Amino acid sequence: MRLNADTGRCVGAGQCVLTEPTVFDQCDDGVVVLVINRPEGEAAQRARHAVALCPSGALSVTEEVDDG
Amino acid sequence: MTETASSRLTDTEFPVQRECPFAEPVEYEQIREQSSIAMVRLTGGGEAWWISGHEQGRAVLADRRFSSDRRKANFPFVSTDPAIRKRLHAQPLSLISMDGAEHTQARRALIGEFTVRRLAALRPRIQQIVDQCIDEMLTTDQHCADLVKTLSLPVPSLVICELLGVPYADHDFFQEHTATLVRRNTASEVRQHSIDELNAYLGALIDRKLASPDDDLLGRQIARQHRDGTFDRSSMVSLAFLLLVAGHETTANMISLGVVGLLQHPEQLAMIKDDPDKTPLAIEELLRFFTIVDSVTSRVATEDVRFGDTTINAGDGVVVSGLSADWDPTVFADPDRLDLERGARHHLAFGFGPHQCLGQNLARLELQIVFDTLFHRIPTLRLAAPLDKIPFKTDAAIYGARELPVAW
Ligand code: SF4
Numbered sequence: 001m002r003l004n005a006d007t008g009r010c011v012g013a014g015q016c017v018l019t020e021p022t023v024f025d026q027c028d029d030g031v032v033v034l035v036i037n038r039p040e041g042e043a044a045q046r047a048r049h050a051v052a053l054c055p056s057g058a059l060s061v062t063e064e065v066d067d068g
Numbered sequence: 069m070t071e072t073a074s075s076r077l078t079d080t081e082f083p084v085q086r087e088c089p090f091a092e093p094v095e096y097e098q099i100r101e102q103s104s105i106a107m108v109r110l111t112g113g114g115e116a117w118w119i120s121g122h123e124q125g126r127a128v129l130a131d132r133r134f135s136s137d138r139r140k141a142n143f144p145f146v147s148t149d150p151a152i153r154k155r156l157h158a159q160p161l162s163l164i165s166m167d168g169a170e171h172t173q174a175r176r177a178l179i180g181e182f183t184v185r186r187l188a189a190l191r192p193r194i195q196q197i198v199d200q201c202i203d204e205m206l207t208t209d210q211h212c213a214d215l216v217k218t219l220s221l222p223v224p225s226l227v228i229c230e231l232l233g234v235p236y237a238d239h240d241f242f243q244e245h246t247a248t249l250v251r252r253n254t255a256s257e258v259r260q261h262s263i264d265e266l267n268a269y270l271g272a273l274i275d276r277k278l279a280s281p282d283d284d285l286l287g288r289q290i291a292r293q294h295r296d297g298t299f300d301r302s303s304m305v306s307l308a309f310l311l312l313v314a315g316h317e318t319t320a321n322m323i324s325l326g327v328v329g330l331l332q333h334p335e336q337l338a339m340i341k342d343d344p345d346k347t348p349l350a351i352e353e354l355l356r357f358f359t360i361v362d363s364v365t366s367r368v369a370t371e372d373v374r375f376g377d378t379t380i381n382a383g384d385g386v387v388v389s390g391l392s393a394d395w396d397p398t399v400f401a402d403p404d405r406l407d408l409e410r411g412a413r414h415h416l417a418f419g420f421g422p423h424q425c426l427g428q429n430l431a432r433l434e435l436q437i438v439f440d441t442l443f444h445r446i447p448t449l450r451l452a453a454p455l456d457k458i459p460f461k462t463d464a465a466i467y468g469a470r471e472l473p474v475a476w
Pocket of ligand 1: 015
């Protein structure tokens with residue numbers, strides 16, 4: 001999976017940072033910053049939960065074919 | 069739809085008063101079972117769409133075709149009195165009433181103040197405030213107190229003082245007037261007097277910070293607006309007032325109701341006492357269970373919007389019932405069961421969409437510190453009155469308890 005964050009839509013409620021701080025952060029102005037965009041394991045699961053919780057639709061997931 | 073149900077529902081005005089703190093009004097359940105979207109009569113007059121399903125509620129609140137502008141005709145629960153409407157137009161537009169780009173810009177200016185990191189830095193100070201309130205509670209010889217007066221109201225009030233940068237010497241003044249605002253039996257002139265006093269106080273505070281900017285929320289906002297050349301004193305006063313009101317009574321009521329909920333479910337309370345790591349999740353369930361702000365999340369449609377086979381027409385008022393959404397059994401199984409481990413983060417207690425509560429993580433932090441500290445420091449805490457003798461705010465827009473007698 002690859003995470004996308006549309007900073008233009010973010011309303012800074014911080015739901016994502018609260019859900020998975022290893023993946024999401026906020027800049028000083030409160031807007032979402034992706035710390036990593038291809039989380040794995042439990043972090044990936046929690047990141048998906050954060051995407052569902054985001055109130056502004058700023059977060060999305062692109063599924064990727066594993067090319068490993 | 070059965071005959072009796074439909075005739076009863078047309079007689080019902082929404083929102084319905086909440087009698088029991090541990091149940092949604094039966095009418096909510098009845099109407100939700102019939103339809104997640106229905107036209108209803110409103111208390112205070114007029115009609116609006118009543119959105120009772122969780123999924124539909126989220127959809128409306130995330131959809132920019134619904135306006136938050138309280139000045140628009142048909143906005144639910146805004147008085148039809150022309151004088152009140154006129155006043156609404158005369159005041160600076162509040163953040164909660166803005167739409168689209170204007171809202172994004174105004175909100176953007178503030179969100180940096182509420183980042184998870186900035187709030188974490190406030191934790192020690194909030195802990196201190198909570199400890200002081202509990203110290204004071206424990207000095208009484210009678211081993212009993214009204215929790216609303218001793219803890220629920222002072223904590224958020226003092227946290228807002230901290231946030232706005234109200235000097236220590238003025239805390240008593242500030243607390244006294246904010247308490248007057250929320251007291252139900254306050255006469256309207258007395259309430260207006262407190263509003264005037266607080267506005268005058270905030271104005272003077274802003275003037276002082278304008279002269280020598282402090283490094284606190286108001287100081288930074290003033291400096292920022294000054295830099296951008298957008299500074300406007302009256303909007304700054306109304307912003308300070310909004311933060312004060314929004315963060316005060318809501319958190320206070322959640323503290324009181326949370327304590328009631330936990331004391332009435334001792335086995336669940338024991339769980340978070342044993343493992344405070346579980347408190348954050350427990351708080352989400354308490355927020356869902358009580359959803360104290362039920363229908364503030366109202367909107368007006370600006371275009372025709374189709375929901376299944378229902379069309380909401382442009383200009384129609386829409387009420388998203390947070391309580392009904394959070395008791396939607398298709399999303400929260402057995403909603404009347406308080407289950408602290410449920411995992412209820414997707415509740416609508418803070419709303420949803422671009423207006424979702426700006427102070428939600430501050431509220432979470434306060435609740436967490438209060439519950440962890442209170443039950444740890446006063447392990448024998450109990451209600452000092454039977455549930456049916458506790459004066460719950462059945463008639464208020466924000467549900468809560470007016471008094472909460474406790475003993476230990
Ligand atoms: S949850 Fe969404 S709106 Fe909130 S900070 Fe994260 S990306 Fe922004």
